[in-house]
Amino acid sequence: MHNRRQIMAFGLGGLALGGATITGLSRASAKDGLAEHALGGVGDLANPPQIHSQNGLLQTTLRPTLAEVLVDEQPRKLRRYNDGLPGPTLRVKPGDRMEITLENALPPNAPPLRALDTFPAFGPGDICGPVGTTHVAPHDLNTTNLHFHGMHVSPKGNSDNVFLTVEPGSAFTYEVQIPDNHPIGAFWYHPHWHGSVAAQIGTGMAGLILVEPEDYVPPGLPERQVIIQTVIGSDLAAFDDPQQFMSLQAPRIFTLNGQFRPTIRLRQGERQFWRILLANDFQFCPLNFADMGLRAILIGRDGIPLPAPKEVDRLLLSPGNRFDVVVEGAQPGLHDMVRQPYRHGLVDLEERIIAQVQIEAGGMPSDLMPAPAATPPDITDAEIVRSRKVVLGEVRDPRAVFDLAFTIDGQSYDPNTWHLDPKLNTAEEWTFVNTTAYPHPMHIHINPFQVVAINGVPVPDRPWYDTCVVPAAGTLTIRTRFEDFDGDFVTHCHILPHEDAGMMMNIRITT
Amino acid sequence: MSILRLAFAAFAVAAAPVLAEVQTVNAQTCLSCHSVDGVAHIDHVPIIHGQSETYLRHALHAYKSGQRSGGTADVMQAVAQDLSAAQIDQLAAFFGTDASIVQTAPISHLIKASAEGADGRLVYLTTKEGSARVVESRFNGDYFRVAPYVESEKFLTFCSIATMAAVLNSFEDALKRPIDTARYPYPYFTQDNIFNEDNQQVKTFEGVVTDGLTLDQIGLFLTHLDVRPSTIFADENSIEHMRNAIMEGLSDPAVRVILNYNRGIVGQNGSGHVSPIAAYHQPSNSVLVLDVAGYKYPPAWIPMDMLYKAMLDVDTSSKRSRGLALVRTF
Numbered sequence: 042m043h044n045r046r047q048i049m050a051f052g053l054g055g056l057a058l059g060g061a062t063i064t065g066l067s068r069a070s071a072k073d074g075l076a077e078h079a080l081g082g083v084g085d086l087a088n089p090p091q092i093h094s095q096n097g098l099l100q101t102t103l104r105p106t107l108a109e110v111l112v113d114e115q116p117r118k119l120r121r122y123n124d125g126l127p128g129p130t131l132r133v134k135p136g137d138r139m140e141i142t143l144e145n146a147l148p149p150n151a152p153p154l155r156a157l158d159t160f161p162a163f164g165p166g167d168i169c170g171p172v173g174t175t176h177v178a179p180h181d182l183n184t185t186n187l188h189f190h191g192m193h194v195s196p197k198g199n200s201d202n203v204f205l206t207v208e209p210g211s212a213f214t215y216e217v218q219i220p221d222n223h224p225i226g227a228f229w230y231h232p233h234w235h236g237s238v239a240a241q242i243g244t245g246m247a248g249l250i251l252v253e254p255e256d257y258v259p260p261g262l263p264e265r266q267v268i269i270q271t272v273i274g275s276d277l278a279a280f281d282d283p284q285q286f287m288s289l290q291a292p293r294i295f296t297l298n299g300q301f302r303p304t305i306r307l308r309q310g311e312r313q314f315w316r317i318l319l320a321n322d323f324q325f326c327p328l329n330f331a332d333m334g335l336r337a338i339l340i341g342r343d344g345i346p347l348p349a350p351k352e353v354d355r356l357l358l359s360p361g362n363r364f365d366v367v368v369e370g371a372q373p374g375l376h377d378m379v380r381q382p383y384r385h386g387l388v389d390l391e392e393r394i395i396a397q398v399q400i401e402a403g404g405m406p407s408d409l410m411p412a413p414a415a416t417p418p419d420i421t422d423a424e425i426v427r428s429r430k431v432v433l434g435e436v437r438d439p440r441a442v443f444d445l446a447f448t449i450d451g452q453s454y455d456p457n458t459w460h461l462d463p464k465l466n467t468a469e470e471w472t473f474v475n476t477t478a479y480p481h482p483m484h485i486h487i488n489p490f491q492v493v494a495i496n497g498v499p500v501p502d503r504p505w506y507d508t509c510v511v512p513a514a515g516t517l518t519i520r521t522r523f524e525d526f527d528g529d530f531v532t533h534c535h536i537l538p539h540e541d542a543g544m545m546m547n548i549r550i551t552t
Numbered sequence: 553m554s555i556l557r558l559a560f561a562a563f564a565v566a567a568a569p570v571l572a573e574v575q576t577v578n579a580q581t582c583l584s585c586h587s588v589d590g591v592a593h594i595d596h597v598p599i600i601h602g603q604s605e606t607y608l609r610h611a612l613h614a615y616k617s618g619q620r621s622g623g624t625a626d627v628m629q630a631v632a633q634d635l636s637a638a639q640i641d642q643l644a645a646f647f648g649t650d651a652s653i654v655q656t657a658p659i660s661h662l663i664k665a666s667a668e669g670a671d672g673r674l675v676y677l678t679t680k681e682g683s684a685r686v687v688e689s690r691f692n693g694d695y696f697r698v699a700p701y702v703e704s705e706k707f708l709t710f711c712s713i714a715t716m717a718a719v720l721n722s723f724e725d726a727l728k729r730p731i732d733t734a735r736y737p738y739p740y741f742t743q744d745n746i747f748n749e750d751n752q753q754v755k756t757f758e759g760v761v762t763d764g765l766t767l768d769q770i771g772l773f774l775t776h777l778d779v780r781p782s783t784i785f786a787d788e789n790s791i792e793h794m795r796n797a798i799m800e801g802l803s804d805p806a807v808r809v810i811l812n813y814n815r816g817i818v819g820q821n822g823s824g825h826v827s828p829i830a831a832y833h834q835p836s837n838s839v840l841v842l843d844v845a846g847y848k849y850p851p852a853w854i855p856m857d858m859l860y861k862a863m864l865d866v867d868t869s870s871k872r873s874r875g876l877a878l879v880r881t882f
């Protein structure tokens with residue numbers, strides 16, 4: 042049965058139903074970076090479905106639904122875009138426009154988990170969301186919106202505006218103009234409605250966005266998308282229980298392109314171009330390429346090309362990070378792809394086999410690489426107009442799950458505070474100061490940043506990221522340019538239960 | 553509020569109203585990063601417990617004023633800038649001890665301090681009298697079984713978890729123990745793997761870090777760890793019954809005895825606490841408690857009448873008295 046709102050919504054979204062459907066000027070992928078190379082078939086990890094822009098426009102519908110799906114051979118409750126785990130990969134070029142209708146087909150929200158009248162100390166100012174809960178606890182888990190993570194686009198209006206609300210049964214059309222000089226690399230889309238972010242990404246809502254010119258990937262170099270997700274793997278009744286999904290210790294199932302422990306194939310000497318995305322809510326994922334029998338050449342981090350390719354053995358993936366890596370089969374054999382052990386503050390996360398890499402002997406050596414692409418110029422001392430400290434903390438708060446809320450500069454998220462107020466076309470240096478015993482991968486929307494120091498120790502190559510970890514009881518110093526776009530957006534911890542528990546702050550770029 | 557949160561009420565810098573508490577820094581905040589058991593948990597974070605009080609006070613003032621800043625000092629600067637001089641004094645007094653005594657003999661200092669509080673009625677195992685009682689005791693088997701497995705709690709609220717780990721490890725191969733990756737291939741209970749799936753349903757790791765476990769919750773945890781627990785609440789039983797339960801538990805090699813008491817009542821610093829009982833000494837009518845907060849106190853012989861009062865204390869979390877959990881292998 043549909044209520045009036047839902048009927049309206051389907052009316053709006055009616056022009057495009059289902060993800061891979063050919064709509065308007067965009068088309069579902071005929072050209073898959075693996076299929077051309079006889080990869081991604083039976084016994085090999087396939088890429089997600091793709092939607093390409095055509096004639097400068099990517100027009101499609103993303104339609105999240107809640108359904109029971111077999112993940113690790115067990116039924117799990119997932120929220121997915123267009124019935125895919127992950128959602129379809131969007132392929133666009135600099136200068137293109139994206140016109141994406143978000144059609145929220147999730148079920149109506151459950152009643153609030155804690156009645157507000159049990160907390161008489163809190164007034165209406167503490168309330169956010171239509172049903173009256175707070176900024177430090179999850180609520181309205183089926184209300185959603187869209188964020189274009191890492192993209193350098195306008196945060197206003199119906200562009201990358203995370204302050205929008207799309208209720209269950211309604212629809213909204215986003216229009217995102219990608220600038221001509223947009224960095225070349227990998228980005229992603231996911232929901233960003235404060236209060237339901239952890240629940241929605243933790244149950245599967247995410248998809249890759251690739252921004253690149255024509256002929257960026259040379260023919261002969263198979264492009265493999267590796268989208269790592271960690272969906273909540275509890276019994277079905279508990280999948281939406283905040284006591285569970287807000288916890289680091291919750292059961293989480295690692296999937297690659299939605300597959301549980303898949304096999305990835307390549308031949309010795311051959312190269313593949315891996316677009317790795319950690320599209321998850323909580324756990325870090327350090328990878329060791331040498332252990333997988335691979336040689337790895339890093340060419341981009343968080344959608345920003347490196348000035349020159351760089352050989353790497355290991356990469357630390359924080360929730361939200363992307364790494365563009367050209368890999369080469371080095372050691373023939375069957376190797377485990379392992380999420381390496383990680384010391385998460387005071388908690389040791391154990392190693393976990395997440396996939397296998399099968400390297401067959403006798404390939405044809407290749408030296409193919411994607412086309413070179415521009416790195417933004419280093420942010421110099423002279424450019425810095427202001428230095429700030431941004432203090433990350435935690436507080437006891439009875440409104441929060443586990444009575445623990447998170448803060449930035451001493452306050453949990455307040456939609457009406459705007460004290461981070463840089464000027465357009467300036468650059469600033471920010472030091473995130475972490476007063477907690479846990480690492481926080483901090484993400485800043487709209488503009489990438491350059492890491493200049495960790496715990497006060499300079500980082501020599503000053504890598505670009507949009508999400509980088511602030512060590513437990515440590516500091517991260519970054520520089521960022523506020524270019525092209527004024528308007529309002531946010532910085533927050535990409536451990537999404539921390540974000541929903543208050544670790545987010547508004548930023549306003551003024552002209 | 554439960555077993556160990558109370559331990560810090562005395563040191564919390566501002567008192568109770570919920571919203572005010574949110575603004576305060578208390579000792580527990582410090583301990584989330586600084587070691588509680590003499591082992592550094594975060595690489596660059598120093599151990600402050602037992603540092604000189606004077607040093608700690610000066611350091612906190614230097615952070616507060618910005619004299620110490622840059623790099624990781626920014627973290628302490630952010631923490632210290634809102635502390636008043638009085639709060640700094642309180643924290644320095646809590647973590648610090650008089651430097652001269654620490655340099656000579658930290659343990660005897662602690663014994664001295666606590667013995668004074670208890671009017672000398674506690675006898676620590678590290679004294680001549682304390683070790684003599686172990687030899688004399690006819691109920692000392694559990695001391696030799698359990699003592700080798702006692703490790704300090706890794707958080708201040710983990711006394712129950714550290715106690716369960718010690719007690720369960722003491723059953724050795726009579727109990728199926730999990731294999732911890734860091735100790736592969738040897739089976740061993742750690743303060744992490746006590747949290748199996750069933751126990752996380754009872755209370756999560758973070759939940760226990762926040763406010764520990766009640767006696768009932770300890771019982772529930774144990775049922776999920778392949779042993780049979782029975783909980784005995786002091787307010788429902790006489791002192792004789794409690795003593796008999798302890799003696800019977802200590803006499804049976806298949807049984808271990810866990811104590812939940814208020815250590816403030818026996819004259820030690822703190823309040824709600826959990827530790828294994830290791831022996832009973834008839835001539836002095838006292839019970840040997842193997843303290844899992846070994847960084848704070850060595851094992852102590854506690855007179856039975858005093859211990860009973862400490863078990864009658866009401867746990868504000870459960871609103872019930874404290875008592876014993878007897879643990880039996882199948």
Ligand SMILES: [Cu+2]
Nearest residue numbers: 481534536539
């Ligand atoms: Cu965080």
